[in-house]
Amino acid sequence: xxxxxxxxxxxxxxxxxxxxxxxxxxxxxxxxxxxxxxxxxxxxxxxxxxxxxxxxxxxxxxxxxxxxxxxxxxxxxxxxxxxxxxxxxxxxxxxxxxxxxxxxxxxxxxxxxxxxxxxxxxxxxxxxxxxxxxxxxxxxxxxxxxxxxxxxxxxxxxxxxxxxxxxxxxxxxxxxxxxxxxxxxxxxxxxxxxxx
Amino acid sequence: xxxxxxxxxxxxxxxxxxxxxxxxxxxxxxxxxxxxxxxxxxxxxxxxxxxxxxxxxxxxxxxxxxxxxxxxxxxxxxxxxxxxxxxxxxxxxxxxxxxxxxxxxxxxxxxxxxxxxxxxxxxxxxxxxxxxxxxxxxxxxxxxxxxxxxxxxxxxxxxxxxxxxxxxxxxxxxxxxxxxxxxxxxxxxxxxxxxxxxxxxxxxxxxxxxxxxxxxxxxxxxxxxxxxxxxxxxxxxxxxxxxxxxxxxxxxxxxxxxxxxxxxxxxxxxxxxxxxxxxxxxxxxxxxxxxxxxxxxxxxxxxxxxxxxxxxxxxxxxxxxxxxxxxx
Numbered sequence: 005x006x007x008x009x010x011x012x013x014x015x016x017x018x019x020x021x022x023x024x025x026x027x028x029x030x031x032x033x034x035x036x037x038x039x040x041x042x043x044x045x046x047x048x049x050x051x052x053x054x055x056x057x058x059x060x061x062x063x064x065x066x067x068x069x070x071x072x073x074x075x076x077x078x079x080x081x082x083x084x085x086x087x088x089x090x091x092x093x094x095x096x097x098x099x100x101x102x103x104x105x106x107x108x109x110x111x112x113x114x115x116x117x118x119x120x121x122x123x124x125x126x127x128x129x130x131x132x133x134x135x136x137x138x139x140x141x142x143x144x145x146x147x148x149x150x151x152x153x154x155x156x157x158x159x160x161x162x163x164x165x166x167x168x169x170x171x172x173x174x175x176x177x178x179x180x181x182x183x184x185x186x187x188x189x190x191x192x193x194x195x196x197x198x199x200x
Numbered sequence: 201x202x203x204x205x206x207x208x209x210x211x212x213x214x215x216x217x218x219x220x221x222x223x224x225x226x227x228x229x230x231x232x233x234x235x236x237x238x239x240x241x242x243x244x245x246x247x248x249x250x251x252x253x254x255x256x257x258x259x260x261x262x263x264x265x266x267x268x269x270x271x272x273x274x275x276x277x278x279x280x281x282x283x284x285x286x287x288x289x290x291x292x293x294x295x296x297x298x299x300x301x302x303x304x305x306x307x308x309x310x311x312x313x314x315x316x317x318x319x320x321x322x323x324x325x326x327x328x329x330x331x332x333x334x335x336x337x338x339x340x341x342x343x344x345x346x347x348x349x350x351x352x353x354x355x356x357x358x359x360x361x362x363x364x365x366x367x368x369x370x371x372x373x374x375x376x377x378x379x380x381x382x383x384x385x386x387x388x389x390x391x392x393x394x395x396x397x398x399x400x401x402x403x404x405x406x407x408x409x410x411x412x413x414x415x416x417x418x419x420x421x422x423x424x425x426x427x428x429x430x431x432x433x434x435x436x437x438x439x440x441x442x443x444x445x446x447x448x449x450x451x452x453x454x455x456x457x458x459x460x461x462x463x464x465x466x467x468x469x470x471x472x473x474x475x476x477x478x479x480x481x482x483x484x485x486x487x488x489x490x491x492x493x494x495x496x497x498x499x500x501x502x503x504x505x506x507x508x509x510x511x512x513x514x515x516x517x518x519x520x521x522x523x524x525x526x527x528x
Binding site: 066070074076079082083086087090093094097098100101102 | 206207210211214215218219221222225226228229230231
């Protein structure tokens with residue numbers, strides 16, 4: 005029971021309170037770049053959830069069984085980037101062969117997130133928070149979920165904005181950044197939540 | 201020493217393992233890409249001009265193979281490329297006629313433009329065209345910052361000694377990049393066989409248009425060309441003559457009739473048709489097709505061309521079943 009409540013706390017924390025995009029400011033590039041259409045935002049979100057969960061697992065193993073025993077934790081960033089990049093490449097090839105339909109929907113976005121800072125961020129945060137293996141994977145999964153929720157909200161707003169009368173000088177990126185700011189302010193409200 | 205060696209070896213080993221795994225995976229999970237796509241990419245001019253309306257040459261190649269897109273869409277490659285793609289795909293190419301760009305303005309040079317002010321801003325037509333209605337007096341004409349020249353990837357638009365932009369017929373591939381670059385929409389893509397163009401885009405009323413044009417070759421919307429046209433290919437819309445190139449037969453009558461010389465005949469000098477009597481079988485097709493009734497003759501008798509009436513449109517040459525008509 006305690007474990008389940010811990011998971012729920014983790015989920016709420018990763019999705020709302022410490023949202024990767026809006027309170028940690030990680031992964032802003034896809035957040036602004038792939039949020040023009042709902043379906044592409046959804047595809048991107050699924051890919052991020054997938055890669056973040058996998059990357060959490062692998063980087064935890066690399067950290068625990070290679071970096072710590074050798075005493076080279078200071079090379080964490082390099083080792084993690086290496087791991088994540090190869091992992092994404094491998095997964096991309098694997099999916100292309102085994103599940104072409106999934107590859108068609110995820111494929112375009114997989115290479116994009118190879119060096120996404122949210123993916124590297126979740127790996128580093130897992131280590132910093134001293135999470136165990138299962139917790140790391142869950143943290144990655146919920147972090148990706150939080151990213152997807154925010155990305156979908158952003159895409160929904162921007163699709164509506166297409167029909168709104170935005171002043172010419174504000175069209176496109178300026179209004180998107182203002183919306184991002186407003187959303188970050190709104191998510192700031194979640195930091196008052198008391199958990200546990 | 202070990203303080204450097206151990207991390208270097210470990211990270212190196214890690215990278216090597218990942219590299220090997222990836223190399224193995226790329227063999228194991230290799231997916232065959234249709235070789236036709238790569239062949240077509242090689243044939244395409246890789247200018248990535250976007251005239252085909254796909255995302256670059258690679259996107260077009262993929263669309264041809266996977267979605268059966270039209271193989272004649274590549275404007276820069278033209279008929280040659282279409283033929284090569286047809287060979288790769290194993291279908292017959294229906295060669296599409298090449299388009300060339302026509303700039304609908306004869307003003308915009310050093311000596312044939314009335315200036316509203318001297319423009320010294322950013323060197324782009326987009327900026328010049330919006331600054332107080334443009335540096336030239338005519339609100340429709342060329343603002344001479346050479347956006348079309350910059351847009352052309354094939355050096356087909358040059359600035360001549362008078363400062364006018366000229367489209368080189370041989371080099372223009374009809375990709376339409378200049379057409380999209382022109383903020384005043386002066387450029388139209390016209391099939392290369394069509395030789396008569398209205399070189400004015402002014403929608404102003406006659407007197408205003410003529411006063412504003414530094415070349416005094418504005419279309420004043422008088423409608424003479426429209427009345428003279430034997431095939432009703434010209435309509436006057438908003439004080440401007442517009443040629444419908446699906447109907448135009450290149451007769452050049454409109455260019456001769458135009459009082460302001462706004463219509464330009466690219467076919468110069470025009471030759472006269474001549475019927476070789478020994479080949480003529482008297483089918484009367486040429487006489488029926490001649491837009492100016494310059495050909496006369498009885499059925500099954502050799503026909504004659506009245507050289508004074510002939511405008512050199514070459515319609516009869518195309519229509520003659522016996523190839524008996526030549527241009528002299």
